[in-house]
Amino acid sequence: MTHGAEFDLADPRTDPAAVARAAADVLAQRTGAARHDIALVLGSGWKPAAELLGEADAEIDNTDVPGFAAAAVEGHSGTIRSIPLADGRRVLVYGTRTHFYEGRGVRSVVHAVRTAAAAGCSTIVLTNGCGGLRPEWAPGTPVLIRDHINLTATSPLEGATFVDLTDVYTPRLRDLAREIDPSLDEGVYVQFPGPHYETPAEVQMARVIGGDLVGMSTTLEAIAAREAGMDVLGISLVTNPATGISPTPLDHQEVIEAGQAAAQRCGDLLARIVDRI
Numbered sequence: 062m063t064h065g066a067e068f069d070l071a072d073p074r075t076d077p078a079a080v081a082r083a084a085a086d087v088l089a090q091r092t093g094a095a096r097h098d099i100a101l102v103l104g105s106g107w108k109p110a111a112e113l114l115g116e117a118d119a120e121i122d123n124t125d126v127p128g129f130a131a132a133a134v135e136g137h138s139g140t141i142r143s144i145p146l147a148d149g150r151r152v153l154v155y156g157t158r159t160h161f162y163e164g165r166g167v168r169s170v171v172h173a174v175r176t177a178a179a180a181g182c183s184t185i186v187l188t189n190g191c192g193g194l195r196p197e198w199a200p201g202t203p204v205l206i207r208d209h210i211n212l213t214a215t216s217p218l219e220g221a222t223f224v225d226l227t228d229v230y231t232p233r234l235r236d237l238a239r240e241i242d243p244s245l246d247e248g249v250y251v252q253f254p255g256p257h258y259e260t261p262a263e264v265q266m267a268r269v270i271g272g273d274l275v276g277m278s279t280t281l282e283a284i285a286a287r288e289a290g291m292d293v294l295g296i297s298l299v300t301n302p303a304t305g306i307s308p309t310p311l312d313h314q315e316v317i318e319a320g321q322a323a324a325q326r327c328g329d330l331l332a333r334i335v336d337r338i
């Protein structure tokens with residue numbers, strides 16, 4: 062399905078809020094649910110974990126929803142799923158995200174977040190796969206995002222929109238996650254523009270400025286979510302030590318196995334968090 066020029070986020074005359082409303086309308090139609098309550102964005106390594114949330118009763122191709130681009134990373138287009146919870150609430154699960162490095166513009170990067178808000182979600186859980194700056198974080202360690210440093214040199218907010226970012230990652234949700242899993246560490250996530258990985262000198266810089274995690278997503282989405290008034294929980298899955306952190310070169314097989322081993326822990330964590338939000 063194609064959509065008209067009025068839904069082209071790359072056109073500066075387009076109102077992103079109107080595209081988000083149109084997208085939310087399509088989701089309501091296609092899921093048969095007037096509203097959703099919690100949104101979940103799945104990053105690298107989180108797909109198997111999300112299976113543990115429950116069974117989706119609707120699955121929609123990104124390309125059928127206004128403003129969504131076909132997935133750039135995977136071979137197939139991304140999908141959006143709707144999972145009903147036992148208590149009547151619904152979770153909107155985004156199987157892919159648009160990354161800043163795709164060059165589609167920041168509006169496209171945060172469109173899923175704005176669509177979730179327009180669909181009624183008051184909480185969004187942003188997950189990602191990232192590099193870890195602390196040697197004690199083995200591949201496969203989930204870490205709560207306590208705060209972020211946005212190194213993209215841009216913002217999803219347009220015009221004189223001054224949004225307070227004191228508590229971007231809602232303290233109550235972080236407390237809840239740690240109640241469920243007291244062994245969870247917290248860290249500061251540094252978003253680099255990508256798509257190249259960091260040099261060792263850039264990883265050192267990230268440490269010096271207060272970072273614990275390095276990746277290519279999440280911060281712009283979190284800002285847009287706060288603008289929309291949503292509570293935000295950010296969880297990173299450390300899939301590799303950042304360049305120069307580990308004395309031994311990265312073993313890709315090790316990373317894959319660590320990710321698979323983490324799926325059960327991350328899935329349990331997600332399911333128990335969503336249950337108690």
Ligand code: 8IG
Pocket residue numbers: 105190191192193253255257258259275276277300301302303304
């Ligand atoms: I998975 O080491 C993953 N994504 N910037 N650095 C950055 N992004 C990442 C990394 C990493 N690992």
